Amino acid sequence: MDKKERKETRQTKDSLDMSLFKWRIEADGLELLVQGFKEKKVLGRKCHKCGTVYAPGPSFCRKCLIDIQDVVEVSRKGKIACYTVGLADVRGNPVEEISVSVQVKFDGADSWMLGNLEIDDWKKVYVGMPAELVLREETNGTLADIVCFRPI
Numbered sequence: 001m002d003k004k005e006r007k008e009t010r011q012t013k014d015s016l017d018m019s020l021f022k023w024r025i026e027a028d029g030l031e032l033l034v035q036g037f038k039e040k041k042v043l044g045r046k047c048h049k050c051g052t053v054y055a056p057g058p059s060f061c062r063k064c065l066i067d068i069q070d071v072v073e074v075s076r077k078g079k080i081a082c083y084t085v086g087l088a089d090v091r092g093n094p095v096e097e098i099s100v101s102v103q104v105k106f107d108g109a110d111s112w113m114l115g116n117l118e119i120d121d122w123k124k125v126y127v128g129m130p131a132e133l134v135l136r137e138e139t140n141g142t143l144a145d146i147v148c149f150r151p152i
């Protein structure tokens with residue numbers, strides 16, 4: 001493990017108000033993503049002006065604020081950009097099964113995708129850890145094709 005990557009890891013011991021975060025899923029980018037799953041590919045979009053690659057790909061570049069249509073395939077492998085370990089439920093009670101949510105930046109992409117990491121010991125997770133998107137054996141082009149992310 002790269003020590004520099006480990007130093008950048010931050011932990012919070014307090015509770016976070018998740019209502020402060022806003023999430024938006026664009027149907028168009030999501031549709032492109034799941035269409036790619038049919039062929040076990042991760043499809044995104046590339047901005048023809050600045051070259052930024054989004055996977056999943058929105059229909060507009062967030063930097064240039066222009067519509068983007070160029071479809072690109074990125075790797076199913078990437079690196080963990082950040083993660084959250086679920087040790088307790090919303091009331092603070094310890095959970096029986098610890099979960100690890102990750103944001104993974106696929107190789108060839110400039111954005112991140114959220115998912116669950118399947119790992120035997122959450123203490124092994126670190127920012128920069130190589131991980132791969134695992135899809136079902138038979139894919140149908142839906143979000144249910146996603147099994148998890150796994151360390152590689």
Ligand SMILES: [Zn+2]
Pocket residue numbers: 047048049050051052061062063064065
């Ligand atoms: Zn752009």
